[in-house]
Amino acid sequence: MARLLDNINTPLDLRKLDRSELPKLAAEIRETIIDTVSKIGGHFGGNLGIVELTLALHYVFETPRDQIVFDTGHQSYPHKLITGRRDTFHTIRQHNGISGFCKREESEYDVFNAGHASTSISAALGIAVARDFRKEDYRVVAIIGDGALSGGLALEGLNQAGHLKRKLMIVLNDNDMSISTNVGAMSGYLNSIIKGQRYNQAKDLAKGIMDRIPLIGGKLHEVASDMEQILKHMVVPGTLFEELGFKYLGPFDGHDLDHLIDLFEEHKDYDGPILIHVITKKGKGYVPAENKPIWSHGVTPFDIPSGEVKKSDKPAPPSYTAVFAETLIALAAKDPKIVAITAAMPEGTGLDKFAKVHPERMFDVGIAEEHAVTFSGGLATQGLKPIAAIYSTFLQRAFDQVFHDVTIMDLPVVFALDRGGIAGADGPTHHGIYDMAYLRIFPNMVCMAPKDENELRHMVKTAFETGHPTSLRYPRGNGVGVKLDEELQSLPVGKGELLREGSAATIFAIGNEVWPSMQAADILAKEGINVAVVNARFIKPLDEELIRRFCKPGAHVLTVEEGSLAGGFGSAVMEKAQELGLEGVRFHRIGIPDEYVHHGTQDVLRAQYDLHPEGIAKRVRQFLAGGHAADVLPVAVGQRTR
Ligand SMILES: Cc1ncc(C[n+]2csc(CCOP(=O)(O)OP(=O)(O)O)c2C)c(N)n1
DSSP states (O other), X not given: OOOSGGGOSXXXXXXXXXXXXXXXXXXXXXXXXXXXXXXXXXXXXXXXXXXXXXXXXXXXXXXXXXXXXXXXXXXXHHHHHXXXXXXXXXXXXXXXXXXXXXXXXXXXXXXXXXXXXXXXXXXXXXXXXXXXXXXXXXXXXXXXXXXGGGSHHHHHHHHHHHHHOOSEEEEEEEOSBSSSBOOSHXXXXXXXXHHHHHHHHHXXXXXXXXXXXXXXXXXXXXXXXXXXXXXXXHHOTTXXXXXXXXXXXXXXXXXXXXXXXXXXXXXXXXXXXXXEEEEXXXXXXXHHHHHOHHHXXXXXXXXXXXXXXXXXXXXXXXXXXXXXXXXXXXXXXXXXXXXXXXXXXXXXXXXXXHHHHOXXXXXXXXXXXXXXXXXXXXXXXXXXXXXXXXXXXXXXXXXXXXXXXXXXXXXXXXXXXXXXXXXXXXXXXXXXXXXXXXXXXXTTOEEEOOSSHXXXXXXXHHHTTSSSOEEEEOOSSBOOOOOOOSSOOOOOTTOOEEEEOOSSEEEEEOGGGHHHHHHHXXXXXXTTOOEEEEEOOEEESOOHHHHHHHOOTXXXXXXXXXXXXXXXXXXXXXXXXXXXXXOSOEEEEEEEOSSOOOXXXXXXXXXXXXXXXXXXXXXXXXXXXXXXXXXXXXXXXXXXXX
């Protein structure tokens, strides 16, 4: 049977449909998402939950003239399917395919790029204010999830929106889930609104009954209505948003297309800030996703009938995340002062496992990285040993808190930065490639990165012993497969490890680029080129002894890092050489140049930047042949890289 979806090239086509046809279209969209994501993975549950909402919005609002801003953007798949990306949908999150998030470069319907949470209200308010400046009259809608609403940025946006009173609609897509179950007082408040709805329904029923009592009914009703007003403010519904200056409507069933369309029709021209609260179900329409909403948030390929994840036949080494969590659990068993903090990522950081063993010592603060860091600072002032496990890219949110609330006071907070380096299919918003550059600049910081999962274990232990703010960054994915030492060791702070001697050149590598550098050295050795390889271990403090030893006049020194070249590890090595007065060294840095890294598999992207053994070997050859950019210190520190 012909699909309606096949004729929807833009929302204009959608608006030509009769309302009665929309449920069929919704079913086709769900089917397409399930089919595609089961094959190539991706964000899932949130997309299944937002199908009706997306259709109703595009049906009523005149997009792209009216502007719809999605928060985070991981739930934009239905939106993509009806805004010209149906035919490329199978490429979503694939190298050179369409993005898994909203992207202005991709479509005029993608109003604002995202990937990090809690931005939609601020962005939409900016758009609304610009519209008013230009005396135009289009409508602006922000869609935000209950998880994203826990972010400080969202609350800052609400605060100003309620104050400015511009024409702006916020649709709160409340599925009671962040990636994990949503946490915090705001989440509790939203739940109380939902319960309050039942309370209101009960009140309505009571009112109806009273109205039907002759004579005294009217009087009774007056009293009851006063009571209801008082109770309403005491107990609940929508009042927080109303106090903030919004008209609040809801909560409504976010899967009732007809009602959603009526609702948006009726209120689309409301002249002020309005918040419409809808309740949706994560995973709606696909039972395994409805039953396992945490799994369904972002999935790898799975079998559609059973919902079983497709496993690879090859046994894989444990993930860095798992090794981190197990090590932390072991350390915490011996040290009651260790407490762990996550910002809405208990599963992603492995702290869900920690929470099972030490529930009272794990704090999920919601999507609130800034708060997570300052909260950790507070814990540290009282002698606790906080470890904030935050993805490298999300810690960027808390740059000032690391500075102001931790490093200036030299508080021994540990930052465990998972997803350090190229993250893969989530693309530019999610690659953790700046942490070495943005953390090493702070006095008092110790920054390290393990070469493999075994070294990670020792670094977790070491991080608690430095007495300073300390970061350790490790990549997304499985470890190298090395043997894990039984005994945890304390590593000497600021000391690297010479892994291989060689006279032609020296590679200073950091973190997960150490073993690829060793493999590159193997490749080169077969060609008669012998290079030394140093596992730097520390980005800060650097091992001055090793730098002095290898940075001799005329020496060829390469640095390799899965991070930004600007300000990163290689820059640190060059700065140190200059500081030590080591002149005449020829440097070449391998890493991420001054551009955003697109999405794709980690392997493909690493190869693109010569961060794999063959790439490193190629660069060494080119460098030694003098055919590639090399800078001679201290004349210049800038360099071409590719
Ligand atoms: C700053 C930031 N921290 C963490 C994340 C990881 N993250 C992506 S989606 C998500 C949950 C969002 O929940 P919600 O807004 O309720 O949307 P839902 O998926 O439930 O529709 C989280 C924590 C992020 N994208 N950005």
